[in-house]
Amino acid sequence: xxSNNIRVAFxxxxxxxxxxxxxxxxxxxxxxxxxYKDDEIxxxxxxxLGGPIDECKEQGWTLLPTAFLHMDNTFGMVxxxxxxxxxxxxxxxxxxxxxxxxxxxxxxxxxxxxxxxDLEGDLARAVREVVGPETKIVSSTDLHGKxxxxxxxxxxxxxxxxxxxxxxxxxCARDALRVGVKAKLGELKPVFHYEKLPxxxxxxxxxxxxxxxxxxxxKCIAYEALDGVLNCSVMHGFPFQDTDFCGMYVLVxxxxxEELAKKIASxxxxxxxxxxxxxxxxxxxxxxxxxxxxxxxxxxGRYIPMVAGTTSKHKPVIIADCGDNPGGxxxxxxxxxxxxxxxxxxxxxxxxxxxxxxxxxxAISAGVGSTIDVCLGGKLDYxxxxxxxxxxxxVKSISDGVETIRGEMVNGMTFRLGxxxxxxxxxxxVIVQKGLGQGxxxxxxxxxxxxxxxxxxxxxxxxxxxxxxxxxVSDDLLLANSPGLxxxxxxxxxxxxxxxxxxxxxxxxxxxxQA
Numbered sequence: 001x002x003s004n005n006i007r008v009a010f011x012x013x014x015x016x017x018x019x020x021x022x023x024x025x026x027x028x029x030x031x032x033x034x035x036y037k038d039d040e041i042x043x044x045x046x047x048x049l050g051g052p053i054d055e056c057k058e059q060g061w062t063l064l065p066t067a068f069l070h071m072d073n074t075f076g077m078v079x080x081x082x083x084x085x086x087x088x089x090x091x092x093x094x095x096x097x098x099x100x101x102x103x104x105x106x107x108x109x110x111x112x113x114x115x116x117x118d119l120e121g122d123l124a125r126a127v128r129e130v131v132g133p134e135t136k137i138v139s140s141t142d143l144h145g146k147x148x149x150x151x152x153x154x155x156x157x158x159x160x161x162x163x164x165x166x167x168x169x170x171x172c173a174r175d176a177l178r179v180g181v182k183a184k185l186g187e188l189k190p191v192f193h194y195e196k197l198p199x200x201x202x203x204x205x206x207x208x209x210x211x212x213x214x215x216x217x218x219k220c221i222a223y224e225a226l227d228g229v230l231n232c233s234v235m236h237g238f239p240f241q242d243t244d245f246c247g248m249y250v251l252v253x254x255x256x257x258e259e260l261a262k263k264i265a266s267x268x269x270x271x272x273x274x275x276x277x278x279x280x281x282x283x284x285x286x287x288x289x290x291x292x293x294x295x296x297x298x299x300x301g302r303y304i305p306m307v308a309g310t311t312s313k314h315k316p317v318i319i320a321d322c323g324d325n326p327g328g329x330x331x332x333x334x335x336x337x338x339x340x341x342x343x344x345x346x347x348x349x350x351x352x353x354x355x356x357x358x359x360x361x362x363a364i365s366a367g368v369g370s371t372i373d374v375c376l377g378g379k380l381d382y383x384x385x386x387x388x389x390x391x392x393x394x395v396k397s398i399s400d401g402v403e404t405i406r407g408e409m410v411n412g413m414t415f416r417l418g419x420x421x422x423x424x425x426x427x428x429x430v431i432v433q434k435g436l437g438q439g440x441x442x443x444x445x446x447x448x449x450x451x452x453x454x455x456x457x458x459x460x461x462x463x464x465x466x467x468x469x470x471x472x473v474s475d476d477l478l479l480a481n482s483p484g485l486x487x488x489x490x491x492x493x494x495x496x497x498x499x500x501x502x503x504x505x506x507x508x509x510x511x512x513x514q515a
Contacts, residue, residue: 004060006181009097009131010041010052011066011090012106013123015078016144018329019112019241020485020493022076024380025331025436027114030082032074034416037089041065047412051173052104061181066093068106072416073436075329083113087126094130102136102180103127104173109145109160110238117243117497121150128154138180140172144238146245147194156183157190159251160233162217164206165465167408179230190230190253193261195269197248198502198509200239201279202488203322203463207471212279216272223264228257232264234272239490240328244497248272273511276503282488283322283481286336290344293317293457296476302347302456315474316350316455320439322463323482324385327438330485331355332461334385335377337480342389342426347456352444353420353431354461355380360434363395363421370395374423376432384483393423393430399447401433407441407469415443422448429455438462441469 015028026032036043042065044050045057049070056063067089094100105127111119124137131137138157143164151158157179161172182188204213216234223232235249250272252265272279284292296317306312319337326332332355341349354377366372371394378388401417418435422445431444439460442452452458452473460466463486470477481488491505501509 006059006061006184007064007099007101008052008056008061008177009064009066009094009100009103010106011068011094013083013086013111013119014070014106014108015111015119016071016075016108016142016238016329017077017110017112017241018075018485019077019243021329021331024485025076026074027076028071028074028078028082030085032072033069033082033086034072035067035069035089037067038065038093041068044068048169048410049106049413051170052177055174055177064097064100066090073418078111078113078119080114083119087123091126091130094127098131100131100135101184102138102177103131104177104180105137105139107139107141109141109235110241112241112243117245118148118150120145121148121154124154125150136180136184138176140176142166143233143235145235146237146247147196147235147249147251148245152192152194156180157253158192159231159253160235162206162220162233164204164213164236165409165468167468188230189256191256191258191261192251192253193258193265194252195250195265196513197250197269197272197511198500198513199248199272199276199279200246200490200502200505201236201248202239202282202490204236204279204281205464205467207464207467212281219268219271223252223268228254228260229264230255232268234268240486240493242493242495242497244499246495246498246502269511280504283479286340286480286482289319289478289480290340292478293319294344294346297346297456303454312453314453315476316452316458317476317478318466318470318474319457319459319478319480320463320466321459321461321482322479323487324461324484325438325463325486326355326436326461327465328463328486330461331380331385332436333377333380334482334484335389336386336482337459338377338430339386339389341428341457341459345427347427348454349428349457349459350445350450350452350455351428351430351459352439352442352450353433353437355434355436356432357434359432360419360421363423363432364398364419366395368395368397381484391425393425396422396424396429397448401435401447403443403447405440405443409440409465409468417444420444420447422450439466
């Protein structure tokens, strides 16, 4: 029986670090983080990241807000100065509110600071020094994280979401907090065991039957149905960083049954290792995807505007550029897919979006209704990202870029995408923006009056999160693997910090890991 007399602190630093982006898009400074401090945290209630807040409200527990900071447009390595300031934001607000029964620490799992590749573990250790050994520290993270010895020691309950796209962040967070409270009350005794697998995999969605990520998800759910199992999670790992924590992680938590936790973790890890070849599924190339889109349109037909008394059944073909996913730290300004679309002339196309601050300023200066000569994209990740596109473009509209996500992925969160413009050329509507932002839903185009159902092809930049929204819009969901900082060709990235062999880079990789 849970008690209402529970004091829950909430705060954290959520950052998914693409170490390869640091040189191209800059390190993450304190000024580039989005911060919610004190009662500002209550604004997260009802959003995808507000699970712990809503759980406290429903249970009648006392919520003690500290500070919560998360990445905005920068995925480069977190500077030491930014990390220390963020940590002080949290701890300085925590100290006056002691004692605390449970601290929900909102972290991502793949955070890297200049001085430590283990943001999550180091932050928990700092919180532990303030709250003491009796407080329960809990978290439910993104599945693209890692587990370290420090994490395993400092967290009393540490889990990861199961879905990719991560549409279950909200319920997983609420579950983690409930378990933490039960542990504090002595109703549960979480026992945690993890296994590390030397496998680096490209992003693998759980939305497609038979996908490696989907199979693993189903196995985790089956294990959780066993008596005494509180949680079974698999972290896919984050392939776009150079640290010694690269790999996959199996996390199992039982109720006071260490032997069962080890047995399940070992059994599931061995299955993943034995089937590791299934993890190396690469997305089609840009040209292959363009050809597939053309064949679909030739078969189904193009968009025809509705006339009075009719209803359109048209659904656009969706193409996601996974090689240039701003949500994974890519630059957002590669041009391979847009160039191919210009050449292909598929019909009415919406391209959402490309990052180019110079072109945005140029269009804003010229004003709506103007025609300008642009040199679009291909600036940050050149030459890998492709040549800039030189074309005459019509300035259709301008937006401040402050928009709220309505799709299932991080629904209710407001993003500062930076001022953006809608340019039109050669039958294509292109959203150009100053900031980084992946295609979580249609927000980038919606700000400019784009109705995605009225296009033949809609293109976004994302690896998997786009499926949560666009799966409700279309039956034809295609990936295009362009060269970029989030390409599915994970073996192109150099790893200089590994102290063990990793598949698929090294044929001699073994599980259990041998240094």
